[in-house]
Amino acid sequence: MAARPTSNVAASVSVRESASVPALDLVDETFVVAAPAAVAAVVRDPDRWLGWWPDLRLTVFQDRGEAGVRWNVRGALTGSMEVWLEPFGDGVLLHHYVRCDRSDGRPVNRRERRRRQTHAKAIFWALKDELEGDRRPGEPRAT
8 A cells, every 4th residue: 555645745846947928918808799701811921021010020820710829939029929819799809928038138127027928918909899890898899
């Protein structure tokens, strides 16, 4: 018979065994009142990416169709980025994730983190405005 453990506390893990946390780890959400296919078509359009993130070079490593896209990131940042599209009500929750380090190895300071956050919000609010058009708050989406 095997000995019973005397504790349910896991053994400590050394720093070397744990995954490193990227210097820039951003998470954001925007609700867009539009059909999932319409939002996906914009997010998956490579012509948009250079305009949205001119200092980054994105390579798709997972095209999830109407569920979004995941990229490897190179350029000013190195790491990964994702837009996950989750149908909700009469629209889509657009989840945006950035998990990157600066390519030059320097730390990401508060100013750059805030600049990246507000830039992403501006991108997705503009996408929201584009797809929702003149829809007033509380009105259903146009078909």
